[in-house]
Every structure is written in structure tokens, then in C-alpha cells.
Amino acid sequence: MxxxxxxxxxxxxxxxxxxxxxxxxxxxxxxxxxxxxxxPVNLMQGAQFTPDFDSVNPAHTLPVLQGPGFSHAQxxxxxxxxxxxxxxxxxxxxxxxxxxxxxxxxxxxxADAHPLITPRVRHHLARNFAATEPQIAEWARHxxxxxxxxxxxxxxxxxxxxxxxxATPGLADIxxxxxxxxxxxxxxxxxxxxxxxxxxxxxxxxxxFADAHPFRQPDAPPASG
Amino acid sequence: MxxxxxxxxxxxxxxxxxxxxxxxxxxxxxxxxxxxxxxPVNLMQGAQFTPDFDSVNPAHTLPVLQGPGFSHAQxxxxxxxxxxxxxxxxxxxxxxxxxxxxxxxxxxxxADAHPLITPRVRHHLARNFAATEPQIAEWARHxxxxxxxxxxxxxxxxxxxxxxxxATPGLADIxxxxxxxxxxxxxxxxxxxxxxxxxxxxxxxxxxFADAHPFRQPDAPPASG
Numbered sequence: 001m002x003x004x005x006x007x008x009x010x011x012x013x014x015x016x017x018x019x020x021x022x023x024x025x026x027x028x029x030x031x032x033x034x035x036x037x038x039x040p041v042n043l044m045q046g047a048q049f050t051p052d053f054d055s056v057n058p059a060h061t062l063p064v065l066q067g068p069g070f071s072h073a074q075x076x077x078x079x080x081x082x083x084x085x086x087x088x089x090x091x092x093x094x095x096x097x098x099x100x101x102x103x104x105x106x107x108x109x110x111a112d113a114h115p116l117i118t119p120r121v122r123h124h125l126a127r128n129f130a131a132t133e134p135q136i137a138e139w140a141r142h143x144x145x146x147x148x149x150x151x152x153x154x155x156x157x158x159x160x161x162x163x164x165x166x167a168t169p170g171l172a173d174i175x176x177x178x179x180x181x182x183x184x185x186x187x188x189x190x191x192x193x194x195x196x197x198x199x200x201x202x203x204x205x206x207x208x209f210a211d212a213h214p215f216r217q218p219d220a221p222p223a224s225g
Numbered sequence: 226m227x228x229x230x231x232x233x234x235x236x237x238x239x240x241x242x243x244x245x246x247x248x249x250x251x252x253x254x255x256x257x258x259x260x261x262x263x264x265p266v267n268l269m270q271g272a273q274f275t276p277d278f279d280s281v282n283p284a285h286t287l288p289v290l291q292g293p294g295f296s297h298a299q300x301x302x303x304x305x306x307x308x309x310x311x312x313x314x315x316x317x318x319x320x321x322x323x324x325x326x327x328x329x330x331x332x333x334x335x336a337d338a339h340p341l342i343t344p345r346v347r348h349h350l351a352r353n354f355a356a357t358e359p360q361i362a363e364w365a366r367h368x369x370x371x372x373x374x375x376x377x378x379x380x381x382x383x384x385x386x387x388x389x390x391x392a393t394p395g396l397a398d399i400x401x402x403x404x405x406x407x408x409x410x411x412x413x414x415x416x417x418x419x420x421x422x423x424x425x426x427x428x429x430x431x432x433x434f435a436d437a438h439p440f441r442q443p444d445a446p447p448a449s450g
Contacts, residue, residue: 058378059333070322074336076301077328084321096309097295103302107335108284111299115340124367129354142349153283 011036014056014064016043017217017224018185020114020178021075022063026212027174028079032086036065040219043119076110079171091170105154105164105172109179113147116140117182140186147179152193162202169203177203181213236261239281239289241268242442242449243410245339245403246300247288251437252399253304257311261290265444268344301335304396316395330379330389330397334404338372341365342407365411372404377418387427394428402428406438 013029013036015022029036041047041062048060057064057073064073065081072078083091092099115121117140125131125139155164164172180190180200190197203209210216215224238254238261240247254261266272266287273285282289282298289298290306297303308316317324340346342365350356350364380389389397405415405425415422428434435441440449 059337059375061337070325072322072325072329074329074332076336077325077332080328081321081325084324096306097297099309100295100297100302100306103305104297104299107299107302110332111301111336111340112284112286115336116346120371121341124364125354128360128364129350129356131354135353139349139353146345150284 008034009068012066013038014041014053014062014066015039015217016041016062017214017220019043019062020182020185020214021061021110023181023212023214024075024174024178025063025065025078025082027177027208028082028091028171030208030212031089031091031169031174032082034082034086038217040217042219076106076175079106079174083171089168091165091174093165093170102165102170102172105151106175108150108154109147109175109182112150113143113179114182116143117186137186140182141188144179144183144186144188145192148183148188148190148193148196151176151179151196155199156195158195160198164199169206169209173199173203174209176200177209180204185214233259234293237291238263239266239278239287239291240264240442241266241287242439242445244268244287245407245410245439246286246335248406248437248439249300249399249403250288250290250303250307252402252433253307253316253396255433255437256314256316256394256399257307259307259311263442265442267444301331301400304331304399308396314393316390316399318390318395327390327395327397330376331400333375333379334372334400334407337375338368338404339407341368342411362411365407366413369404369408369411369413370417373408373413373415373418373421376401376404376421380424381420383420385423389424394431394434398424398428399434401425402434405429410439 011034013025015038017040041053043062047053048062059073061073063075063078064071065078072081092102122136125136163169164176176196177200180196183190190200214220236259238250240263242265266278268287272278273287284298286298288300288303289296290303297306317327347361350361388394389401401421402425405421408415415425439445
């Protein structure tokens with residue numbers, strides 16, 4: 001790869017320690033061997049709504065990855081971008097059917113479970129339905145358990161391999177691991193879903209995943225973890 | 226294309242008239258010039274939870290596209306699959322930055338707005354927070370308006386072209402149009418977002434989009450539209 005012999009272009013990631021979408025991008029950057037500077041945006045204090053961040057992403061979401069001449073948002077769009085721009089090592093299989101399967105597994109959390117547990121939704125529940133903290137946590141666990149059940153149903157019958165992607169992790173593994181990180185944030189144990197648990201454990205044993213965990217981020221409060 | 230000179234392989238789409246994710250896949254199939262048989266699964270009556278459908282998609286979501294040797298779910302994964310398997314006409318731009326932008330615009334609704342207004346979420350609000358029908362409709366309009374605002378903020382400053390994708394529509398246009406179809410289902414007028422409105426109107430003027438609309442589906446109740 002041409003990039004390997006050049007000084008890497010500088011990359012900036014706007015993220016937040018607790019954001020599992022930021023987790024996904026951090027893992028992919030590490031698996032691609034890229035370095036980046038991370039700029040924390042405190043989602044829980046509403047920093048995504050300040051004029052400064054509005055100019056970074058007027059949709060007010062994290063993560064945002066910036067580099068020379070580009071500024072991309074939405075974790076799955078960024079993962080696909082990293083895959084196209086830095087193809088080695090490959091994080092998606094080659095044939096269209098296997099790629100569709102990998103993306104389907106990504107979207108189980110990116111499009112089904114994760115959107116339901118974001119701060120804006122939790123705040124909206126509190127504001128509009130007077131939901132208490134325990135009720136909001138229960139809401140999150142309900143939809144995370146639904147997602148976990150779907151992962152298990154889709155993956156349990158497959159021949160065991162270290163990762164969904166095969167011998168090395170790929171985008172589907174990254175998204176699956178992010179789902180289990182969210183389960184951890186809401187104290188949902190993975191015991192009912194042994195295949196999910198096994199795959200997530202294999203991922204989190206790798207430094208690229210472990211170092212991306214919310215509790216390992218510099219902006220995480222000291223009491224985390 | 227080799228496919229153009231062959232008898233097209235048979236495709237089956239499990240969908241539902243009201244499902245905007247099914248809408249997205251119908252449009253892409255039409256833009257690719259493919260024909261398919263649609264099998265309705267009544268999401269509002271819980272048909273996605275029957276044993277018959279469990280064997281089609283154990284994650285219990287629509288749409289599912291099946292063909293010889295494949296069964297794919299998640300609308301965005303299916304759109305990407307159609308693009309890879311039948312590349313003409315192209316529904317994504319060629320360079321990684323433009324593709325990342327298109328996918329970001331897809332995910333504004335696929336990963337941000339749409340997941341919040343699905344039947345399972347509306348049922349959960351009713352069951353767990355005793356939400357009334359008007360409150361649930363207000364919930365949907367809130368998150369659809371947030372999505373519409375994001376589309377407007379990202380697209381208003383761009384030079385006007387008939388479609389996001391350029392002279393012809395692409396995946397970002399399909400997803401944007403699906404967002405506005407959802408707005409229509411919840412009686413949210415598009416006037417506050419003129420760029421979104423203009424792009425959606427251009428899409429819905431095309432038969433591929435118009436024929437995919439919920440109210441045009443055979444399984445829609447007669448009073449719809």
C-alpha cells in the first residue's frame with residue numbers, strides 16, 4: 001500500500017468516551033493501523049448542540065472523522081469509508097452475499113438497537129413520559145436484549161470460528177462488540193446468549209478493541225469501570 | 226451486463242405496505258430494472274413473530290430479499306447488495322468521499338430517525354409508559370422532524386441538482402425519500418425544510434419511487450391514501 005510508506009495524513013475523531021458509535025470507529029482505526037487525535041464532545045452535557053460543534057456536524061451526532069479534505073459522520077459510513085480508503089487489512093469479505101451478511105449483522109445494532117438507547121432518546125423519555133432513571137435503564141435493557149437475541153439467533157447455528165469475519169475480525173465483529181459494550185454500560189449480562197458472548201470475548205481480548213472501550217478513554221470520569 | 230441478456234433470476238421480497246424500509250428496497254429494485262414477487266408480512270398484526278416468518282428472518286424484521294442461494298435482511302444491507310450484484314445503473318458515486326457522504330445521508334434516517342418510529346417501539350411506548358395514540362404520533366413527529374432538520378442542514382448549502390446523487394437518483398435519494406414518506410404517514414408537512422421537500426418531490430415524480438409508495442401496495446387497506 002502506498003500509504004504504508006508515507007507519513008500518515010492527520011486524522012481527527014470527534015468522539016465521546018461513552019459513545020458506542022465512537023467505539024466502533026476507534027476499533028476500525030486501530031485495526032487499519034491508523035493513528036488519530038481524539039476530540040471529546042460531552043454528549044451528556046449537550047456539547048453536541050454548541051455553535052462550535054454545529055459547524056463540525058449540523059446533525060449534532062458523534063462520531064465525526066476529519067482528515068485533509070474530508071469530514072464524515074455516521075459510524076457505519078465511516079467504517080465503510082475506512083475500508084475503501086485503506087483496504088488493508090480487509091474488514092469486509094469479498095463476495096456480495098458475504099458482504100450483505102456482514103452488513104446485516106452491523107445493522108442489527110447500528111439501525112435496530114443502538115438508536116433506541118442514545119442520550120437524546122433517553123432525555124425525550126424523561127421529558128415527555130416522566131420516565132424515571134430505572135425505567136429508562138429498563139427501556140435500554142429491553143432493546144439491547146432484543147438485539148442480543150437477534151445476534152444469537154443468526155449466529156448460533158454457524159460453525160464456530162474465532163470471529164464472524166473468519167480468522168480475523170471485521171466490521172460485523174466491531175458492531176457486535178459495540179452492542180455488548182452497550183450491554184455492559186446498562187448492566188445487562190450476556191449469559192443468555194453464549195454465541196454472542198463468545199464472539200464478544202474474542203474481540204475484547206484484542207488490544208484494538210480493549211483500548212477503544214469507553215472506560216479506557218481519557219475523557220471517562222475516574223469512577224468508570 | 227450479462228444479466229441483461231439472461232432470464233432474470235427470481236427474487237422474493239418479504240415486505241409490508243406501510244414499511245418504509247420495504248419502500249427503499251422496492252425503489253432500488255425498480256431503479257435496477259429488476260422484477261420481484263412481494264410477499265406481505267403484516268407487521269401491525271404481528272405476523273413477523275410467527276414460526277413461518279421466524280424461519281425467514283429470526284430477527285423478525287422486514288424487509289427480507291431472497292433469491293437463488295441468498296436471503297438478505299436490513300434495508301441498507303440489501304441496497305448495498307443490489308448495488309454490488311447489479312452495478313448498472315450505479316446508485317452510489319465512485320470515490321470514497323462521495324460514497325461516505327451518500328451513506329451518511331442514508332443513515333440519517335436508517336440509523337437515526339426511522340428506528341424510533343417502528344411498530345415495536347410504538348407498542349413498547351404504549352405498553353410501558355401508557356402512551357396514548359396522540360402521544361405516540363407526537364413522538365414519531367418529533368424524531369421525524371429532527372431527521373428532516375438534519376437533512377436540510379446538510380443539504381441546503383449545496384448547489385441545487387435534481388438529486389443528491391446528481392442527474393439521476395441514488396441510495397441517498399432513496400433513503401431521503403423514505404424519510405419523507407414516513408413524514409406523510411404521520412401527517413408531518415415538509416414546508417419547514419424546502420431543500421428536503423424539493424429533493425423528495427423530484428424523487429416521487431419518478432415511477433420507481435411513486436409505485437413503491439405504501440398507498441400503492443396491494444396489501445394496503447382500501448381507505449389508505
